[in-house]
Amino acid sequence: MEVRSIYKYARISPFKVREVTREIQGLPVSAALDLLAFTPKKAAFLINKTLKSAIANAENNANLKPDGLVVKEAVVGEGPTFKRIMARARGSASRILKRTSHIRIVLTDEIRVETRETRKAKRKAEEKAAKRAADTSGAEGPATEAKKPKAKKGAKKSKK
16 A cells, blocks of 8 residues: 655755655665765755655554655655846846755555665666677678678779
C-alpha cells in the first residue's frame, strides 16, 4: 500500500531540494531518516519533516509498521514564485524571484525499491556490457576498412 505526504509552498528553491531528494529515493525509511539527520542543508530539514509526516500517515491511517516502509518516490515540484523589487542605480529597479517548492514523498511496503548500492552495481554492470560490445565492434572496424579499394601508387592526377 502506498502512503504519501505533501509539503506545499516550502520557501526554498526546487533546485536545492532536488539535490537532497535524489539521495533518499529507494532507501528504507530508517536509512533515509539517518541520512537526512546528518545532511547540513535547509532542504534536509524540510524533507525530514515531510518524511516523518508520511510515516505518521502510514501508522495512523493505513495501520502499517514503519520498519517495512521504503521511500518509493520523493518528488519536488515548483510552486508559485514571489516577485520582489530591489532598488538599483539611477532610480531603476531589478526583480528578485523568491521561489517556492512542493515536496511530495510516497512510501510503500509492497515492493522493494532498489537502493543506491544496487543502482551503482547495476550501472557498473551496464558499463562493462557496453565496453564489451564496443570491443567486439571495434574488432570489426579495421576489417571493413581493409575492404575499401586503394588508390594505385603509380597513378598521377592529371592537371587541366
